[in-house]
Amino acid sequence: MGCTHGVVYYASPLWWQESARDHGDALLSFKHPPTVYICDIAGRVARHVNNRTHQQFFQPHDGRVCEPTEANISLASAGKLRVNLDWVANIKKKTRLNLEHSTTEQFSQPHPETGTSDRFSFYDRFHQKKQKRPEEKLRSLKAIPELASLINTAEAEQVNRELSSSRYSLCQMKDTHYMFSLRLYFHLHNARKNSAFLKEMQKRTDENIHLGLHGKLACGQKETITQQTEQQGRDPHVPAKVDSVPEEGKKFSVAMFPIEQRHKETISKLYSVKRNDNEVIARISSYAILYLRDLKSVLPPHLLSDTSGIAMPWLSDNVSTKCYKAL
Structure with a gap:
């Protein structure tokens, strides 16, 4: 199991054919279970894990995007179903929650990154079309366009494809060597992913x-x-x-990062033009995208008129320059 960036968080060798129980064992082992889980047997996984947790894990609607009514299923079949979730729109603005001393039940705790206790079980794009049960059409990311634009549902398949070149040698190993080699491979895989992203980010700032x-x-x-x-x-x-x-x-203080007046004027002009807050200002990578709403969350428009300089947030000249140069 990994995130949409390709970083592997969980791996377990399977001695028998893959089943929903294997997925359930992994999901229930996380301290903070993921808000969205994507796999090729999403319906079976949702039913199995909910049965093990007294219908508490994948909720609401058993991990579907909405209630499985005939109207919603009809819209999903026609590709016209659109669902707006608050936590998706605000995911980049929310701060990490402190859940160390939370007294709520295990499966009712909000996720520290998304800020919601809802959990969804979706199909990847290769297996979504193969579902015959009508209500399974409500397990598609296409119904949540904002989230679909951030997630690569085939990431796990791409990691498996990388492993295919070593399949023969892995299959000839003893059990202990096989498990050690897999752990070493995923460790090097994660290190390579993190190193590449870190170098890319270092190019963007001083x-x-x-x-x-x-x-x-x-x-x-x-x-x-x-x-x-x-x-x-x-x-x-x-x-x-x-x-x-x-x-x-x-x-961070204004004294550490003084913002020149000409930069404030440039950003004021950017805000004065009526634009869509979801407009892309800069693309750092395929997953790290800077939207206009991100800039406004760091530097709200009303702070530009503040002349005292005390209320100015941590936005530096370096950041503001790169923002409007990207336009």
Whole structure:
């Protein structure tokens, strides 16, 4: 299992034919189950996992985009069904939720990234057309255009295709060697994906971009490991202390990133023209896309008229220059 960027998060060798139980074991092993799960047996997976969790996992509508009424099924069959979900439109604006001390039930907790407790089970684009049951037509990403534009449903198949070149040698290995080789392959695969994305992002800015402690890209000073001097000595049984970034270093201020008046005027002209908030300003990669709404979320239009400079967010000259040059 992996994300839409191609990073593999879960792998398990199957000694028997693939079944919905294998998918269920994986989904129930996550601390935060994914909001959207895409596979080639989405209907079977939804029914199996819901039966194991007393109908609590894939909800609402058993993981479908909407209620399986005759009207919705008819619209889906004609390709005219469109569903707008609030968490999809706001996914880039929401901050990470703190769920460490949450007292809600396991399957009722909102996902820390999407901010919703809803979960959906969809088919990939190769298997969606093969479904004969009418209600299974409501497990298509096409009904959610904003989400469909962000997700490559064939990502898992593409990773399997990469593995096909090593199929013969893998099949000749003993069990332990086979599992170790798979884990090593996926580790190198993820490292290659992350490294390529990091280099691409570093080309877009002069700031120090690095992978943080939680695997996310961070901007600013890196976390450092305190090294004891040779004179002091070091106890091998005592773990090294991790120095976090100072509190004042975490905050961005206008004094650190002064925004020139000419840049404010340029952005004001951009806002003055009536545009669609979903308009693409720049494409960093096939998955990292900068929309006009993203710029407005960082720099709301009403802050441009603020002359005090105190309310100005962390937007720097470097960022604003690249935004309007991309136009």
